Amino acid sequence: MTVDLHCHLDLYRNAVEVVAEVQRRGIAVLSVTTTPTAFRGTSRLAQGCPQVKTALGLHPELAGQREHELGLFDQLVAETRFVGEVGLDGSRRFAASRETQRRVFDHILRSCADAGGRVLSIHSRSAVAAVLDSLEAAPEAGIPVLHWFTGTARQAEAAVEAGCWFSVGPGMLQTPKSREILRLLPRTRILTETDGPFASTDGAPAYPWHVEHAIAALAELWDVSVSDTAAQLETNFADLIAASGP
Numbered sequence: 422m423t424v425d426l427h428c429h430l431d432l433y434r435n436a437v438e439v440v441a442e443v444q445r446r447g448i449a450v451l452s453v454t455t456t457p458t459a460f461r462g463t464s465r466l467a468q469g470c471p472q473v474k475t476a477l478g479l480h481p482e483l484a485g486q487r488e489h490e491l492g493l494f495d496q497l498v499a500e501t502r503f504v505g506e507v508g509l510d511g512s513r514r515f516a517a518s519r520e521t522q523r524r525v526f527d528h529i530l531r532s533c534a535d536a537g538g539r540v541l542s543i544h545s546r547s548a549v550a551a552v553l554d555s556l557e558a559a560p561e562a563g564i565p566v567l568h569w570f571t572g573t574a575r576q577a578e579a580a581v582e583a584g585c586w587f588s589v590g591p592g593m594l595q596t597p598k599s600r601e602i603l604r605l606l607p608r609t610r611i612l613t614e615t616d617g618p619f620a621s622t623d624g625a626p627a628y629p630w631h632v633e634h635a636i637a638a639l640a641e642l643w644d645v646s647v648s649d650t651a652a653q654l655e656t657n658f659a660d661l662i663a664a665s666g667p
């Protein structure tokens with residue numbers, strides 16, 4: 422089964438059609454959200470479509486305005502084994518909320534630990550070291566999957582060491598530098614994603630079926646066939662789900 426482990430289904434203008442197409446093609450999608458308030462409505466989008474799972478999130482770019490939704494996060498965390506999009510953003514644009522982001526992320530990790538652990542889709546732009554510090558302080562939070570990783574080679578090694586998985590999409594396959602980083606990651610910890618509709622493919626918003634571009638790029642990078650690559654990714658997804666609990 423093809424997997425898009427990080428997609429903002431609720432942010433497509435034609436979300437209902439996208440879900441229908443995902444179902445028609447049999448793609449597994451992790452539908453991430455950016456606020457706890459969005460969780461219920463986004464879950465309804467996936468009703469009757471068991472291969473779409475909805476994740477409970479609080480995006481670091483919104484942490485500054487939405488810290489008051491942590492109570493709602495704690496109430497909803499029992500309803501899903503997937504959490505995201507969560508994490509930290511160290512870029513200058515969000516410098517004013519850095520402390521709040523950290524407080525929010527640490528709260529979320531504790532909440533996941535209290536709930537018995539979750540699969541976490543994590544944003545770490547310009548904040549890999551801080552994300553790893555928070556994860557280290559909450560080892561029971563669950564399985565961290567770093568989405569759209571843009572750190573250095575050394576940070577990639579530290580993340581692998583810390584038990585992180587990685588979801589790889591269009592943004593990580595475009596530059597020679599990011600391809601070199603990808604080479605450092607164990608093949609058994611890689612999944613595909615689009616980050617649609619934020620990320621784009623050929624100048625248009627990426628849709629879940631565009632993970633086929635990531636599969637083709639990984640095949641080239643690993644120097645194996647597309648079908649062997651797809652099989653490896655399918656095994657990885659099964660392993661991730663199995664590791665996330667009964």
Ligand code: MN
Nearest residue numbers: 427506616619
């Ligand atoms: Mn995203």
